[in-house]
Amino acid sequence: MPADLNPIDKAKFIAAKRAVGFVQDGMKLGLGTGSTAAWMVRCLAERIREEGLRVVGVPTSTRTAELAVSLGVPLSTLDEVKWLDLTIDGADEFDPSLNLIKGGGAALLQEKIVATASDQMIVITDAAKEVVQLGAFPLPVEVIPFGWQTTKALVEETLVSMDVLGRDVTLRMTGDRPLVTDESNYILDLHLNRIGNPRQLALVLNQIPGVVENGLFIDICDIVIIGHADGRAVVRDINTRTVEEDRVEFAPSDNIFTDLD
Template sequence: MNPKQLAGEKAVDYVKSGMKVGLGTGSTAYFTIQEIGRRVKHEGLDIEAIATSIESERLAKEWGVKMVDFSEIDHLDVTIDGADEADANLNLIKGGGGALLREKIVAFATKFYVIVADERKYVPTLGAFGLPIEIIPFGWEETFREVTALGCTPKRREKNEEIFITDNHNFIFDCDFGLIENPHDVLQKLQGIPGVVESGLFLDKTDVLIIGNNDGTLKIIESKK
């Protein structure tokens, strides 16, 4: 089985009827949403869900998953999402799919945060994957200069030879910091720059990391926090 599918489907074991569930974005979370949809349709799984992207919401609705928003609920019991990198402390880089702002809002509304990934995403130190940073269009040139001054090389993301625009109508800059030995320091500095809406550093939040291996096995790492 595809290791992404293996991890994505295994994570659904954490979802029970009556729960409020966050649905992530990306190639591994895709399999999670499909499996949740299958259980809703064929096993009577009864949940309410909030998705981290328009794409994920569309997929969930196709399967008949009941979608709500934060005007209707005040927390999520569990969220299942993917990651572009995860280290041994279960700190993450996310945002390869461009949904990092919504993903972080959902993550912080969640009581139990489950990350699914294939074995390539599990790394000793974050940073081989360029850190996505969401920036508002107004004055982006100044924000770009301030981010660059932190010692990284930012590149504005494009898709199909056009500027990539997030679901929130912002830009994404993919920033090469090299290996990020102190992610908390980088996060703090980014948060101090006006125009930076959010970064793809997700720290001290993950409760369980489920890794699908190419040999068909699973590795489940639980947080020590």
Template sequence: MTDALSPSDIAKRASALRAAEFVEPGMRVGLGTGSTAAFLVQRLGERLRSEGLRIRGVPTSARTADLAQAEGIEVTTLEEVGWLDITIDGADEVDGRLDLIKGGGGALLREKIVATASERVVIIADAGKRVGTLGAFPLPVEVIPFGLGATRRLVEDLLAGADVGARQVELRLRDGRPFVTDEGNHILDLRLERIGNARQLSLGLNQIPGVVENGLFLGIADTLVVGRPDGGAEVVDMSQADGVPFAGTDNIFTEVVD
């Protein structure tokens, strides 16, 4: 199966296979969105068929729900289960504190709701997603369609005083039309290059009328599983101060050491 995959996809799949080991029978599982999360759902389907694994999955998008149902996984809602044992999802960027940028697939709102309603959040990624400073990947901001122009201007005004490397705001399009999320909203992609103070920026964005949520996932992830092109995977857990270095000059446990 891995012969037809690119080195990046082999790494993504490796991270998903390792993370799938955290899922135990009877768990309520948040199922992420994106190419790496798709490998996870497929693996859980394999376990269902080979081991009889029974779980209840809460998908973060319609795409994930369709895939989970095709794999035979019981799909439910957050309202029905109330709380989740674990959520496993991908990321577009992850820094040394396990802070993330997510939302490249357009499901950031549901992803953040599901993640924050979980006992444990496991992020799966290939090594290319690890960065010293967040911001190279465009930051998605979900906004309601009403008053979109005014909301965009307020976002641009906020960025004018923010500690970022660039300040380009683009409306996400699909087939020449505004991209529509599963919740019926649009997405502004902020091309910032570098985010100096992610927490301040996140708070500022979410105070703007018309902004529903932003793609900064701060202090949410508990564990990172990084896949390698050789099919292996590395597990980085915030509870283990083992000094694992990330790309750039940051270290995941710098603040702990200090």
């Protein structure tokens, strides 16, 4: 175990390892995107190597696909498998109803498609992502490049009638160029501070021409697993209304740490 692994990464690893414990032989899995999801892919690969676990994964981004291939996780496409047993992914925020903001990694469109096409979605996270009300994290909205400034203006106009505290909208950049998603779209980040009615906002945003999808995941997540650096994993199940806490052994093999960013 690297000596410089920080508490946040330890917490992410704990959540990821606990989530991979839900995976059963023969499952078709949605593989999320982001730093916490990367831990999940590594833990899944370890189970495949050590236990002979037979699964097939559908990645939600190019970078997740590349990581999975490098670690020997079998992949397919959503068109090929049609439906998934389980999706495991991270989140930028989650509230008490397990509604989410996702898209900090600019993969929200594929993430939402994959999660919606799953029997169950598990979100893996650390305690810092838990909020009383969504909105502190900027809400990503994926838009087509054509007429994006007009789309931005329409989004800003729409926000005037929404229950939000802020209305600043920015185009996400990478260097001096607009960030381009895997689907060749742009991302608008909505700096709202607080979202009073996430369900309403999600529905209204998707009615705006030029908007492809937004980063509000409403009634999609079933379980949130919150990892802690001391080895605790808190499992919240929205369907059973239960909260369970157990401990996860923090003893990852050297293979898990190979080529970490």
